[in-house]
Amino acid sequence: MTPEELALAIRAALQASVDAGELSLTVPADVRVERPRSRDHGDWATNVALQVAKGAGMPPRAVADLLATRLGQVPGVQQVDVAGPGFLNITLDAASAGELARTIVDAGTAYGRGASEAGRVVNLEYISANPTGPLHIGHTRWAALGDAMVRLLRATGADVTAEYYINDAGGQVERLGGSVLASLRGEEAPEGGYSGEYVDALAAAVREAHPDILEQPTDEALRLAWDVAYPIQLAAIKGTLDHFHVVFDVWFSERALHDSGAVEQAVERLREQGHVFDREGAIWLRTTDFGDDKDRVLIRANGVPTYFAADAAYYLSKKDRGFDEKIYLLGADHHGYINRLKAIAACAGDDPEHNIEVKIGQLVNIAGERMGKRLGNALYMDDLIAWVGSDAVRYSLARYPADSPLSLDGEEMRRQTNDNPVFYVQYAHARTRRGRPAGRRGRGAPRGRLRTGTAHRRDRSRAARRPRGPPPRGGPGRPPARTAPGRAVPGGRRRQIPQVVRHLSGPPARRRGSHRPAPDATVAQRRHAPSARERPGPARRERARAHVSEGGSR
Numbered sequence: 001m002t003p004e005e006l007a008l009a010i011r012a013a014l015q016a017s018v019d020a021g022e023l024s025l026t027v028p029a030d031v032r033v034e035r036p037r038s039r040d041h042g043d044w045a046t047n048v049a050l051q052v053a054k055g056a057g058m059p060p061r062a063v064a065d066l067l068a069t070r071l072g073q074v075p076g077v078q079q080v081d082v083a084g085p086g087f088l089n090i091t092l093d094a095a096s097a098g099e100l101a102r103t104i105v106d107a108g109t110a111y112g113r114g115a116s117e118a119g120r121v122v123n124l125e126y127i128s129a130n131p132t133g134p135l136h137i138g139h140t141r142w143a144a145l146g147d148a149m150v151r152l153l154r155a156t157g158a159d160v161t162a163e164y165y166i167n168d169a170g171g172q173v174e175r176l177g178g179s180v181l182a183s184l185r186g187e188e189a190p191e192g193g194y195s196g197e198y199v200d201a202l203a204a205a206v207r208e209a210h211p212d213i214l215e216q217p218t219d220e221a222l223r224l225a226w227d228v229a230y231p232i233q234l235a236a237i238k239g240t241l242d243h244f245h246v247v248f249d250v251w252f253s254e255r256a257l258h259d260s261g262a263v264e265q266a267v268e269r270l271r272e273q274g275h276v277f278d279r280e281g282a283i284w285l286r287t288t289d290f291g292d293d294k295d296r297v298l299i300r301a302n303g304v305p306t307y308f309a310a311d312a313a314y315y316l317s318k319k320d321r322g323f324d325e326k327i328y329l330l331g332a333d334h335h336g337y338i339n340r341l342k343a344i345a346a347c348a349g350d351d352p353e354h355n356i357e358v359k360i361g362q363l364v365n366i367a368g369e370r371m372g373k374r375l376g377n378a379l380y381m382d383d384l385i386a387w388v389g390s391d392a393v394r395y396s397l398a399r400y401p402a403d404s405p406l407s408l409d410g411e412e413m414r415r416q417t418n419d420n421p422v423f424y425v426q427y428a429h430a431r432t433r434r435g436r437p438a439g440r441r442g443r444g445a446p447r448g449r450l451r452t453g454t455a456h457r458r459d460r461s462r463a464a465r466r467p468r469g470p471p472p473r474g475g476p477g478r479p480p481a482r483t484a485p486g487r488a489v490p491g492g493r494r495r496q497i498p499q500v501v502r503h504l505s506g507p508p509a510r511r512r513g514s515h516r517p518a519p520d521a522t523v524a525q526r527r528h529a530p531s532a533r534e535r536p537g538p539a540r541r542e543r544a545r546a547h548v549s550e551g552g553s554r
């Protein structure tokens with residue numbers, strides 16, 4: 001049974017209860033099932049009872065009980081439990097769960113493709129990290145999820161443009177330029193600026209291009225520093241994303257909006273729509289008409305446009321380029337920005353319910369540790385990829401909804417045991433591929449038999465019988481094993497992940513010229529992975545994982 005079939009069965013059960021006079025409500029068009037947080041709670045969960053209870057004028061648990069009885073009779077459903085305020089936890093019988101695997105394997109790369117989203121013209125902006133430093137673990141979350149969204153939308157027929165907004169104007173310029181200059185002068189980074197190895201490397205490049213830069217007036221020196229450092233930093237970001245197999249169709253420069261006059265034009269267009277006013281010498285957008293908590297300045301009294309003004313021009317550019325839907329995936333610090341962006345859409349005459357969608361991604365950390373540049377343990381995306389491998393990172397991030405904080409366990413992601421979902425999935429993939437006729441990979445049924453029995457619950461596979469325990473990899477002081485494609489696990493007798501990884505993702509991408517030295521996994525490991533002694537115990541890790549919540553699963 002596929003999740004879609006189960007969702008249809010739930011709808012049918014609701015309808016049957018309505019027809020039988022047990023419930024009175026309009027059956028929602030769209031019923032969803034989700035994977036519960038823990039498989040001990042069953043294979044699928046739904047919160048539909050909570051969703052419809054109000055309309056039915058009944059307590060959610062009573063609705064859930066009715067549904068549970070009916071669903072329990074559906075062929076393929078083994079057990080239905082009502083949990084918490086009215087969640088339904090559904091366990092399929094093993095053969096039926098196996099059927100899904102068979103359906104997927106039989107369909108090969110055609111699985112999930114279709115035309116359900118045909119006709120949608122979408123601009124999906126994500127990451128958009130400032131070009132002032134390397135991408136870090138937080139950006140990696142959006143890289144994995146944004147790219148997955150792009151691929152899913154495309155696979156289902158939508159016309160999607162993946163876009164990266166480069167904030168290469170205003171404050172960014174001063175902060176990076178100022179930080180590079182400070183490094184050249186041997187001074188502390190300015191307030192709000194950047195420091196670290198990469199800034200020093202940028203400084204060296206600037207000095208090489210302009211040996212006399214320190215003799216220049218500060219304004220000129222800042223400009224020269226930015227002009228050299230910015231393209232290097234942007235290229236490094238592109239190189240990291242390339243390495244992660246993330247491709248953007250459009251890299252959109254904020255500066256170009258200013259230079260081309262698009263910002264002023266945007267102000268005039270919004271004025272024509274009747275939403276712009278002047279106060280105290282500044283030019284404002286009346287965003288409060290559309291749910292913002294205060295009106296926003298577009299052009300300051302000194303004539304300098306705000307960051308928000310560029311975003312207004314940017315929105316209009318997306319609209320003019322023919323994108324009906326503009327999706328923004330933004331970092332956790334942008335929560336207060338959502339209403340403002342939606343107000344821009346409304347002021348531009350668009351429908352904020354349809355033409356714009358803003359999603360906020362919550363923070364990611366490693367094994368529950370607080371991380372950040374200030375704490376001296378920032379984890380860069382390059383290092384994360386080198387440490388864990390790009391597929392493992394992508395999979396581990398894409399498994400969880402973006403709107404709750406997430407704690408990743410780098411050691412777990414590398415562990416070659418079945419309690420590591422990354423390993424489990426790769427192992428299952430390898431099993432389904434074994435014995436396929438050459439030239440028919442990816443299509444048709446495998447010759448090797450796919451287990452459709454209870455293997456996913458009571459694992460009788462050889463991997464499960466292998467001795468458990470930490471992988472044969474260095475503890476403190478010893479080099480970590482690397483699961484990057486093609487790397488062997490030192491001393492590893494076990495079957496190694498690398499071949500599988502390569503198979504999943506094609507030949508390993510080569511790092512493109514990045515100004516940073518190739519990340520040293522040993523350093524990454526020492527810096528970011530707690531040693532065996534410091535490593536949090538199971539209880540601690542459980543707590544760290546408890547940060548992740550999936551709706552309707554408890």
Ligand SMILES: NC(=[NH2+])NCCC[C@H](N)C(=O)O
Nearest residue numbers: 128129130165167311330331
């Ligand atoms: N259209 C936008 N404002 N996109 C978001 C930009 C994110 C910003 N550059 C940052 O790093 O926080």
